[in-house]
Amino acid sequence: MKIVLPLSKTELHQQSEILLKRYPRRDKILDELQDIYRREEAGYQGEKQLDYYLNLSDLAGAYSLAGLRLKGDKHYFQIDRMILTQSVCIIIESKNLKGQLLLNEEDQLIQQTSDSQKIYENPYTQVKLQAKQLRQVLNQLGYSDLPIHPLVVFTNKNAILNLGGTPDLIALHRLTFRIDEILNFYQRIQNPKMIQNLAYRLLSKHTVRRENILEKFNLNIYSIRTGVLCSDCERGKMVRVHGTWICEFCKQQNQQAHISALSDYAKIVNPLITNKTARYFLEVESRFTVYRIFKDLNLPISGNRNSTHYDLSKIIPV
Numbered sequence: 601m602k603i604v605l606p607l608s609k610t611e612l613h614q615q616s617e618i619l620l621k622r623y624p625r626r627d628k629i630l631d632e633l634q635d636i637y638r639r640e641e642a643g644y645q646g647e648k649q650l651d652y653y654l655n656l657s658d659l660a661g662a663y664s665l666a667g668l669r670l671k672g673d674k675h676y677f678q679i680d681r682m683i684l685t686q687s688v689c690i691i692i693e694s695k696n697l698k699g700q701l702l703l704n705e706e707d708q709l710i711q712q713t714s715d716s717q718k719i720y721e722n723p724y725t726q727v728k729l730q731a732k733q734l735r736q737v738l739n740q741l742g743y744s745d746l747p748i749h750p751l752v753v754f755t756n757k758n759a760i761l762n763l764g765g766t767p768d769l770i771a772l773h774r775l776t777f778r779i780d781e782i783l784n785f786y787q788r789i790q791n792p793k794m795i796q797n798l799a800y801r802l803l804s805k806h807t808v809r810r811e812n813i814l815e816k817f818n819l820n821i822y823s824i825r826t827g828v829l830c831s832d833c834e835r836g837k838m839v840r841v842h843g844t845w846i847c848e849f850c851k852q853q854n855q856q857a858h859i860s861a862l863s864d865y866a867k868i869v870n871p872l873i874t875n876k877t878a879r880y881f882l883e884v885e886s887r888f889t890v891y892r893i894f895k896d897l898n899l900p901i902s903g904n905r906n907s908t909h910y911d912l913s914k915i916i917p918v
Contacts, residue, residue: 601654601683604799605665605806607647608918611867613640615813618864621834622825629817646696646755650681653775658783659683661792663799669807672733676807679730683779684799687786688747690779691734693727696755702762723752724769737805743798745789749782814868821869827883828861840884858882858893859915866912872902873910 609617616637623630647666654664662685669678681692697720699713709720727750734748752769754761763769770778790798814820828838828845836849838857845857865873865881873881878890900911 601659601662601664602799603664603666604803605668607644607651607666609644610640610667611809611811612636612813613644615811615868616640618868619813619817619819619824621829622864622868623823624825629819633817642696642756643694647680647694649755649772650692650694650753650775653772654681654683654779656776657779659685659779661686661795663795665799665802665806668802669809670734670737670802670805671807673736675733676809677730677733678809679734682802684795684802685783686788686790686792686795688749688782689734689738690749690751690782691727691730693723693730693750693752694755695723695752698756698758700760700762701754703764703766724750724766727752737802738798741798741801743790743794746798747786749786751778751782821865821877821881824868826881828857831857831860837883840882840889859897862897862912863915863917866916871911871913871916873912874908875910878910 616633620630620633620637623633662683665679665682665684667678667680668682669676679691680694683690683692697711699711702710702712703722704710707722707725709722711718711720731748731750738744738746738748750768753772753775754770755772757772759771761769761771767778767781814823828840830836830838830847830850830852831854832852833847833850836847838845838847838852838854840846840858843855845854846852861882862873862878865878875887875890875894878894879885879887882890882893884890894910897915899914901908902911903909
């Protein structure tokens with residue numbers, strides 16, 4: 601199986617992770633921020649577990665796209681995992697829910713834990729809606745004869761499923777066997793080159809969902825902790841002494857620690873930054889020091905002499 605679009609953290613996941621370490625207060629915003637991060641992290645870890653079981657399946661010649669986000673006729677839709685084969689396009693909705701899970705007569709998913717009960721839309725309805733939207737896209741691309749098979753996988757090992765034996769709502773450990781059953785059900789109708797072509801045409805249509813977490817919470821650069829944070833002890837700030845960053849708390853030294861701080865800025869504030877703003881955010885007084893940092897990073901420059909902006913995009917981790 602060839603990975604065309606690898607699994608990655610969503611922008612909301614990345615931004616909430618950064619803001620958590622830079623938000624200075626203990627209040628309702630922090631509580632909501634922690635909830636967002638926990639939800640995003642749980643989903644990400646659940647989707648990572650899909651890979652192990654997919655690799656045990658007979659998917660030679662297949663293509664995998666994780667988190668593919670496409671534009672339908674009117675709205676965007678996102679597929680947790682797409683597996684393209686010569687016989688069928690399998691789309692997987694990953695759910696990392698714990699506790700007892702059951703479907704009621706109203707086709708709702710009920711989650712019961714020791715201290716709460718929550719009601720969700722049937723995830724199989726969700727993935728079937730994605731299949732309907734994907735059908736429109738495939739038809740436009742000339743693949744109207746390629747079947748789409750929706751599948752829901754519950755990735756949390758602490759989930760107890762009571763779903764009436766529905767074959768396409770399964771626990772994670774059943775994924776390999778269900779994939780094999782699906783592949784055996786459909787006949788090959790596409791040649792390898794056509795499926796490869798489809799995989800990369802879909803990739804070209806992928807659009808990342810953009811987020812602005814500061815705007816979401818009505819915050820700005822002056823609402824968050826500035827400075828170069830120590831990645832070693834995760835407690836202290838670092839000060840720059842003769843070209844090296846030194847943690848005030850654990851005394852760890854790092855010549856490149858500013859890259860992480862600038863990446864934080866780029867991710868949650870703006871990928872463009874001025875020398876003045878960088879001095880404020882890095883807590884560095886010298887204009888020349890920041891100029892030298894930017895020069896060493898070989899950052900693209902825009903604007904004029906009085907308003908020079910440096911593009912931090914190249915240092916943002918993928």
